[in-house]
Amino acid sequence: MRLSLLALLLAVVGIWAIEHDSVCEEGSADCPEPSHLVIRLAKRDDTLAAAIADQHDMRVVGRPFLDSHYFLEHVDDSKKTKRHKREAVERLRDSADVEWVEEQRPRSRVKRDYTFFDDTADQSFSTNDRHKRSDARDPKRYWPDPLYPEQWYLVKGAVGNYDMNVIEAWDLGYTGKNVSVSILDDGIQRDHLDLYSNYDPMASTDINDHDDDPTPQNNGDNKHGTRCAGEVAAIAGNNQCGVGVAYNAKIGGVRMLDGPVSDSVEAASLSLNQHHIDIYSASWGPEDDGKTFDGPGPLARQAFYKGIKEGRGGKGNIFVWASGNGGQRQDSCSADGYTTSIYTLSISSATFDNHRPWYLEECPSSIATTYSSANMNEPAIVTVDVPSGCTKKHTGTSASAPLAAGIIALALEANPSLTWRDMQHIVLRTANPTPLLNNPGWSTNGVGRKISNKFGYGLMDGGALVKMAKKWQTVPEQHMCTYEYKLSEPNPRPLTSRSILNFTLSVGGCESGTPVLYLEHVQVVATVRFGKRGDLRLTLYSPRGTRSELLPPRPQDFNTNGFHKWPFLSVQMWGEDPRGDWTLTVETVSENRNLGGTFHDWMLLLYGTESPAQSNDPVYAGAVPVSASARHRADGTTQVQFARSPDPFAGFTAGDASFPAGDGFGGGDPTSAAASSVGGYMAADTEAKNPQELTYGDLKNAGNCHPECDDSGCHESQSATGCFKCRNLAQSQRNRAGFKCVSTCDAGYFEDKAQHSCKMCSPKCKTCSQQEVCDSCTGAQLLIDVDHYGQLDHGQCVAECPKGLMTDYDSDPLQPKCILPKNPCAKGYFFAGDGRGSGSCAVCHEACATCHGPSPVQCDQCNTGYANKTVGYCRPCCKSGEQPDVVHCGSLQILPASLLS
Template identity: 70%
Template sequence: MRISIGRIGWQLLAVLVSVVLSNEHDSLCDEKKGEICAEPIHTVIRLAKRDDELARRIAEDHDMHVKGEPFLDTHYFLYHSETTRTRRHKRAIVERLDTHPAVEWVEEQRPKRRVKRDYILLDNDSRHANPFRRSVLSRDGTRRSQRQQPQSPREIPSLPFPDPLYKDQWYLHGGAVGGYDMNVRQAWVQGYAGRNVSVSILDDGIQRDHPDLAANYDPLASTDINDHDDDPTPQNNGDNKHGTRCAGEVAAIAGNNQCGVGVAYKAKIGGVRMLDGAVSDSVEAASLSLNQDHIDIYSASWGPEDDGKTFDGPGPLAREAFYRGIKNGRGGKGNIFVWASGNGGSRQDSCSADGYTTSVYTLPWYLEECPSSIATTYSSADFRQPAIVTVDVPGGCTDKHTGTSASAPLAAGIIALALEANPELTWRDMQHLVLRTANWKPLENNPGWSRNGVGRMVSNKFGYGLMDGGALVNMAKTWKTVPEQHICTYEYRLANPNPRPIVGRFQLNFTLDVNGCESGTPVLYLEHVQVHATVRYLKRGDLKLTLFSPSGTRSVLLPPRPQDFNANGFHKWPFLSVQQWGEDPRTFHDWTLLLYGTADPAQPGDPVYSATPATSQGVLSRVQQLTSQVRTFFEGFG
């Protein structure tokens, strides 16, 4: 197994209810089942440098053609011509491409199962009539080559807004249990509304001429990956309203007497049409890498199936897009990727099995439980509860938007408010800010809260609590950029990795000796703890992984998933925990961890840790305490 953490007794507990044997994780469509999606949908080539004419010639020489713009600088979509019909002929063409001297890499791209994270589809989804005539934008509008000019100085809004459904936006004005909301009004009354911030919704497209979005539409944050053009307008077939709804949550115009109000109602909003067709690794990568110097925030409300039995995540091209975004996006400050964590809670699913929400580079938002969640926003579980108000296709409004699909765009809107307050914030600054300002009190009656090693309350379901727009903006205004992130890696391998039958319930306990890489680039203040694990056994759903930090923080990396009967296990799967944020990771003993963090306190006033490791007596005392906790845990487990 591989794990990622630090020093004073990191302990990983593996609990299986049945037998240990083999492993692999789910990714592409299953050819053995004869699924239609098993057929490759296109081919991607990578050249040494961008050369559109060379790519076109290579494609023509192989009876193919290029579609759309290159992505990740030097990657091109290639499609077979109409005359290339047999699978064998297509495979032979790809094999010839692989030997071309100008082609560095080639791969046939197969579709991946991706679902929009609505909680439930409602047949009786009532729409509110639009009182205004629709204004239609030209579909051949030109793209501007530079970011839009800064908007006018902040204006203090007059509350409440006259928009007819604003009164139904309970999550914005004290309508939640206990009279709570996300404290967005405190940011608004200071004049913050997301000006000069660009948000892109990666989904099934957005209706760019919607009367409650048109004035905020951003063509530079928009494209159509499915049809390889610049127009993200969705097909008006009743199914493709998801992206438009998400866009309205972020940036629906305020004060125009239509629908409700977007959280960042002055932000620029764009959309990428990429879910209205087969989705591949390259489709995801092209979407995630769109105009990374212009777009500030990417919001995605989709992912692998939330069926309680799937393990899946981004492929190599999408991972490269994430990495380029955080390293180079926004002029080096890093793009902010907001992801819906999934709606599989009722199926006992866990977002730890979703490689998008377990990425260090994303901010995942709630409903499934996992220790990678930093915070939550309000949403709705099903049609029996008040839902989220937003715009709808074609040109109307809805009060029936639900699930984590609705949660992620609300988070993106609140983050846009903070970026207006401080445009210099980096992607890591934003994670620190969201975590530090999240409010757990509105959710304290929910079970599962615990206090981590630096005194913060944290939950596997809600992260560090409910996002607080006012607190986030206020802290952002005076925030100092965090120190450089260091990565510290440790590895543990079983001496005898051969499968062995184990009958009944059992436990395995591994401890990793970690010094925080203090002799090199030290990690003394934890941010992300990532565990890369390879496990083989008969029923994957019977495995439970629990991580104890040196400070005693307990993170359930993977709970049992009763629906998961997969017999292949998983290979180098990246489990992520943010529940140890701010702790000193240094431990004593052995296995594999990736520690992400800093050598210095992130902000003035943070606790100061000595660079000198703990004494042997202190370590012994801590290990004895952890051993007692582990024993108590398993006694309670039965």
Template identity: 65%
Template sequence: MTRLSIVVLACISAAAITVINGIEHDSVCSGSECADSHHTVIKLVKRDDALARKIADEHDMEIRGEPFMDSHYFAYHKDNTGRRRKREVLQSLEAHPHVDAVHEQIPRRRVKRDYVVNDNERVVAEESSDRSRRASGSSIVDQGISKQRRQAGGGLEIPRLPFRDPLYNDQWYLVGNAVGGFDMNVRKAWLLGYAGRNVSISILDDGIQRDHPDLAANYDPLASTDINDHDDDPTPQNNGDNKHGTRCAGEVAAIANNNECGVGVAFKSKIGGVRMLDGAVSDSVEAASLSLNQNHIDIYSASWGPEDDGKTFDGPGPLAREAFYRGIKNGRGGKGNIFVWASGNGGSRQDSCSADGYTTSVYTLSISSATFDNHRPWYLEECPSSIATTYSSANINQPAIVTVDVPRGCTKMHTGTSASAPLAAGIIALALEANPALTWRDMQHLVLRTANPSPLLDNPGWSVNGVGRKISNKFGYGLMDGHELVKWAKDWRTVPEQHICTYEYKLAAPNPRPLTGRFQLNFTLEVNGCETGTPVLYLEHVQVHSTVRYGKRGDLKLTLFSPAGTRSVLLPPRPQDFNVNGFHKWPFLSVQMWGEDPRGTWVLMVESVTTNANLAGTFHDWTLLLYGTADPAHPSDKVHPPGPPPTGQSILGRMQQLTSQTEDAAPEAISIGDLRSVGDCHEECAAGCHESHSASACFKCKHLQQSLRNRAGFKCVTYCDDGFFKEDDSCKKCSPLCHTCTKAEVCSTCPGALLLIDVDHFAHWDHGQCVEKCPEGLVADYESNLIQARCVLKENFCGAGYFMLPNNGRCSNCDEACELCHGAGPIYCDKCAQGFGNRSVGYCRPCCSNGQKPIDDHCEDCSAAAIASFSHLSHSSPFWSFVWLLLAVSLVGLVIAAGYFFFRDERSRDGVEYTALPRYNAASGAINLDFSDDSDSEDEIMKTGQI
């Protein structure tokens, strides 16, 4: 079940104070920078188009376009509504019983990542390009390679090369005419018969010229829409500014052998476009684009992002993060959508793609650029989240990318990382035709494993990671190779389940740590694979979430060192960035440790390169997030043996010790009935086996015994497989409602895009349950754990000791039993106050004094012995906790009933007046300290934030 919400693209007043939340802070406008937008988005409890229109009409609004993400609706005010009236509308909508939430949105600046040259430069460049092509002899190369067509099999249509399209020979990046004879090895993939059949790609941009003669036959209406004008036609405005999306589409899917322009990399794929950059861009506009038809679209290609100005930190908002999450969980029938992103064009301003939350997302493949002569283009941004590179332009004296143009015709001047991302999308489409079963993580593995660093090794900055792969902050793992990618894709087996291990650095006093002038600090974390649960032994993504305040953010440099010695510069200095706030919980990403064993010492080096001794700041925290698998993804991978078993030897460990003693010793007799071991047992067997090299043929297990999924018997394992949980020396099955679990009915991850309830107290006793939507009082968190979205408590704007009243938004005191709470009474405590405890029941009650007994006196035994005893009981028997809870609640109910009759006359007493507490606006996240409800002044004291 889902709910209807309304998102307003409105501006905060100049008097407002912005609270940064996560990864989107630099996009938030303030003061005169804010444009008062008329956009609104509504989300209902469940999808109901007629009801959405009715609710909007009741509030002088109208619904436009189709809903997105189940039940979100774009709405518009019917007239030029004033600020006060808009606030009233938002408050009324939030109170509506069919409205789930009201998210107030702010327009964001998003830029296309191309490089526009003037007309004089264009003529010079195209003449230079023509000279380069004529000197190359690419037709001869193609004629030679076409002789291989008879050798290709599989029943696929093999093209005859060269194609007759007039600009095909100008596509130097496809026909071996980069300096040194390099290209992206796509022709060999074509000659295997692959051209992107049955693969749908959507270009998220300023629209697509769907009737262009080089695109029309491949146009896919199901991968297209117009978010800006809320209709189905993505055709761009023909005003000279909206060519970008069409040009990107031509790179992917321009038709071959039709005498038009050049050839798309995946010339038989289906191509669509979303018009979303030709108007106000907001979190909701991005989310609607990213979530379009996720079961139909295979690949989304985006060649835009935050301002590449060298001074911006910005990324996706909460709705866009949810769209990404839904895409990788549910898209393509559960295999996950593939999001390809241009890494950025801010190189001339010394920008870094580490400050771009789209390229630092684990869900995207961030693609960099290389030039005609295999060097770094002037606009390239460096970061360790770039996974691979494709070709693009450099300057007016070198050739650029050939593609279609708006409204007709062709161009040979498409440039920037904007041109690189669509080439990558086309190459990926070839691999998906070769193996449609590939998941989004399979594709990341394949892209980095098949990338070719050789053409780019003359550039400085290359190093070798802990598993022997060459890595670069400029080019990722190298130049994408279409033939190798297809060849690996054909026989690729789905990678093991991804897990996450989180290590939070505990900062000793002083906390936060003061920073002054030029400095270098090293913070170390010891990692053992995972504190609990399935270990991560083979790394994939590595994230560092950190908060640092500093007088000039651009003087900060962050470097991460893995236990294998791999060095990733997470954030280089950015001279243009004079921001004085720093960054808050920013998710820096590195893919450079891929395949390494994470166990050992990690070091985060935080330093300043400033020359100003008076600059000051504070270091607050950092968290290391390790994404990866317990098993190798490919047979050729270096094996990382599991660590030693937990301390404390079990009987099975004792048996293994006995059987491994030398022959001179007198081993203790072991009785296994009448069975005799056949020898050469699996390494997990203890005391023999009845079949060699089989983990399911052991007499006893060395570590853990796990039941077989579909038949009787067991197998021996080092750790429990997904779908099982560890209990003593056995792995037991999780509930079918869980994907993984810590107890039979307590999930740790959920199937599909379900949300995990991650609040552990009585009022939400279904902790560890998987739900379609969060229960009342909880909100969805798509940021802190990218493998599993969770339902968590709303951020408490009232502060410690207070909670938000649900009806009027005022803050009220917590019960005396609570130090922290989210509702009235001891049952809603999040942390008990001093002198109270909740070890034996699910709510806080007074600790027992001398001589008192918990059952007789309705108190809590807060002694150390009782706490230790209950800690074991609560983990082993939640049933008895629940029984005690019911008894306690029943007794409390009797006491309250008796008290009601005895003290009912007390109601006539005069009430005691208390100082009014702030009023909270859940629609905007605002707390109003001025209690006059009719104020419409610009000087209202407001504090805003986003949930």
């Protein structure tokens, strides 16, 4: 009985653990042998890591990553038996200095190109007409590089005289100077004649062989990374091959695909020199076979998060990703967790004749498109080759992502202050759908932009991108609202063949936190089981009528498990007002009546801002143009605005045109009465006609008080810091005396309801609910979301999760947390594991209703008759008249000192 219980327990643990198809259960026939051994220390200490490795007959290889993670390998590996290796790892787990250790298994990762017969001497699609058109268009930009005329995607060589308008960016003076791009791939030929002077060793390393030389093996299989690098930064005017899109950018490469690829290999690649590298370009991902759901593991997700939080001095690294080549197998990039990450720009492909390539995958997370290859006898992408020479046959979405990275490098040179979110904004706002509109599937979203599951927002436009980058204002802080659908009975809901279920959530702008009124990313996190996963279709409808097909049917996918809390992403509602009803449609297209399944749950994650991203964006009803309640004038006074129009789209027209002054979209002088009223907003009168003669102490009422002042008046007109008393909340000033009146507390403050005031959070917190209890952390720190865990408590911010806690990057991608591993045991029991996946369920202490360990200090919830409000552990509740500090009982509430005296 005990063995069967344990087997059941481990099976449950396995179900929880398998989020991706590449994760396998140890011991199963299809589970590969571990390829990498990784440890984590409390902080980086290279000397200590080397000593620990030596104690266990191992050695540290390569450089540390994610601050304090180290690759270890066994000395004389080939002479060690599996048992000896396993015992050495067990001893590592018992080391007091090692916070975490894991033997990692390789995951299947493929390059997103395909094979042409590659004859670099082939000039079959070269035409004098195309050459002349390039020269005539701009004589200053005719490079002597022999294959430059064949770069049809730069010289108006696509059908209809289209290209990606890169020459306009060059003519404006932007060529990628001072921007560093790293190609995460199978290496880079750093001494190639068309790359060497742009090579950046700080953006390069070899993770496969654990050294600093990214040069690929010259075996015919490792040309991919070098070709991608040439697209970005091939030297211009040197009579070699062609010209890179950002031909003055610094280019590096990480050799990481020429060997087993584990979560740690990906994390080490994505986290390389994040302070130095601006753009990471990746043209690989899970199998594009039409049957795989897979994405980044925990360490890679941590690397993404640290990159957008700390990279580029806090502005965030730019991660560019190829959307995938599984179109022929009817694959969808929605099943790829790299392209459905909010941190990546997913790039699709178009052919020279502006059509969908045969390999293109569809999904609503693709943000834009660049040109790439078509069929074998049609033009592809020109670039450098390994170990020397050139090719005109670079292919697939592999070729599209580096072109996008090069164009983005031009924009970063134009405005180095752009954040990772700024870049996503300007890429989608400047993308040009016009060349691609002859393809089926285009629609118009709720703010008038053309969208497509094939091409995102359209073809990237280098000239438009750099011009918008130059004048772009940094976007407001991004917030996230979570809406969880509560499934009524039957729960879970049964699914049958040829059925459709609709689930509707009403969204009100995130009343519990900072409102999200201007959408950016939208995620649906869902759990569905079905007898054939490929027969599922998921579609999301926004309140503005935008339809996003999150998951199309995939005929090759015969998986019988479905997917567990998979994060589908759409960028197609960008800029919309989220308030209203959202509907998720779950459809089964199976004709097999014997197939069935269950729909379990779904959450809607809305990312965006409370105010418009730019001053000339439309202002929605109930929103504020600039700050929490007011727009500040240049003269120091404040103009308060009040919503009047109930229709947030009244008078709104499509596109991102610059609106003239007085049109209600923020153009012109924001302090003028005309500008503030035409667009549905009315300015408060800034001059009091009949100020009341009120006094407060020795101060005389100035009249025309700020709306946050109460009726007692103010000593300074229209100033939130000039009130005698506050109508709502008084907020202390940072680094100065006095207070200002606010309706809600600013970020970095918490509300003291008893005193009707906002008090400052601890400097450790970004936001908080009490001074030392953080709700979110600064930088890339993690939030402890467990009560009374050792010396840590709920609401503390840490750089790494302590031993025994796991990192949760999924429930709130904007603020990852340290949580307890999921407890597979019944209520009142905890999983007493041995650190190797084995163990049993043990009874909690009598003080605990639920727990993560045997003592009352490890209660997650107190049992009936116990409380932990007074101290950090559960103890018997106080009886009438008992004082907690006298009889060591637990108070059911924290009482004010005045009531205890």
